[in-house]
């Protein structure tokens with residue numbers, strides 16, 4: 001099929017970008033969206049032009065590296081699917097496709113469709129871990145965990161950190177991401193000792209990185225390729241409320 | 255107070271304070287609506303109710319004492335609610351770096367997208383409403399103390415009725431998203447009850463809308479005079 005692509009081009013972070021219209025004339029319905037971009041890039045290279053920069057790694061929907069706005073939908077029109085898993089059969093011959101980078105102050109554009117998502121890393125560094133000595137692997141079932149809790153922790157852990165939630169949110173809030181990380185650990189025994197410090201510190205970092213504030217719009221949940229639910233945001237809110245009311249001395253200085 | 259201040263420092267904390275102050279305002283709205291329904295039982299009953307609000311606890315509490323405490327709590331709730339809303343609005347605006355050329359609406363509802371401007375409309379309505387039916391400043395034929403008279407005269411005008419109906423619709427939307435949102439913000443999320451949150455918010459928001467509009471509509475149609 002033949003497509004008309006309008007792709008955001010921006011050569012460097014502080015340079016003004018704009019859309020470039022590129023014709024993609026040899027697209028097969030079996031290609032993935034990223035393969036389609038690869039073919040477009042080969043064409044550009046053959047013409048001696050700069051290829052379109054986009055992020056990708058696993059191309060199987062598990063690493064969270066890919067991500068772009070495709071016709072206003074983060075990761076494109078398929079529900080629960082990352083851009084690398086989107087296939088061109090989602091489009092029809094003659095379609096026009098607008099491809100844009102995530103737009104948030106906390107995710108500055110580096111080049112074309114590539115944004116700097118290290119703000120997510122800093123949220124994780126603020127508390128998305130457990131500081132226990134790991135030692136050798138414990139016996140299975142040495143630490144009993146209820147089935148529902150294990151399931152919830154697992155569902156929350158499905159977040160691949162792609163940033164689609166921020167991209168979709170009208171407030172550019174990263175609450176869905178932060179809440180998934182907070183809940184994943186709040187549901188497991190290993191996460192308990194640092195549970196309340198964790199939520200305070202991760203939310204603090206979320207705010208200072210320049211993300212906006214959740215108004216329970218729900219766009220994040222609908223955009224998320226991993227089906228992360230806004231119920232986790234309720235969990236984060238509850239933990240933060242408790243952490244503030246508990247008023248422990250170690251945070252009185254905050 | 256220190257805890258309130260601590261909550262106010264964090265973005266999620268501000269939302270929690272918004273949720274709590276929003277709940278206080280919602281409680282007031284319910285009471286106010288029920289009180290208004292007393293118009294239907296005639297002038298004596300309605301005026302006696304208004305009198306009761308002014309003299310609650312008298313002589314133990316001075317005349318209008320209770321009413322003023324009540325008003326101060328409400329004013330405090332409105333200020334906290336609005337101040338948090340505006341601050342969060344500000345940071346969220348600067349968090350978005352430019353708009354997308356193409357957008358698809360992925361949000362849950364129309365109501366969720368109109369919370370902020372809807373809230374501003376409500377605040378303007380509250381100011382007008384106080385000048386209209388509390389102080390009488392903008393009322394055509396205000397008689398201090400005769401609350402029933404003031405009410406009935408006001409809603410004989412279809413323009414006033416229409417205006418109030420629009421404001422109530424705005425309130426209905428704000429409460430529909432707000433009452434759902436409040437369960438998220440306060441972390442009252444539980445797999446067993448979550449499916450009930452939307453229907454309960456719809457019923458309460460519509461209940462408020464209908465409850466507030468029954469008496470004025472009956473006045474405008476001449477059933478109550």
Ligand code: HEM
Nearest residue numbers: 215216273276277279336339369373374377432435436439
């Ligand atoms: C100054 C005028 C007002 C403004 C600017 C305003 C704005 C807002 C905003 C932005 C939200 C947050 C929405 C969200 O997080 O989803 C909200 C929530 C809410 N509002 Fe208002 N509002 C105003 C007046 C009122 C009034 C008069 C009431 C009383 C009926 C009210 C009741 C609520 C409730 C119950 C919530 C839910 C709190 C939550 O988000 O958890 N608001 N308001």
Ligand code: SF4
Nearest residue numbers: 159160162163165224
């Ligand atoms: S919550 Fe979903 S959309 Fe957000 S970063 Fe994680 S996987 Fe991506």
Ligand code: FES
Nearest residue numbers: 057059064066084
């Ligand atoms: S490239 Fe790894 S999730 Fe898409």
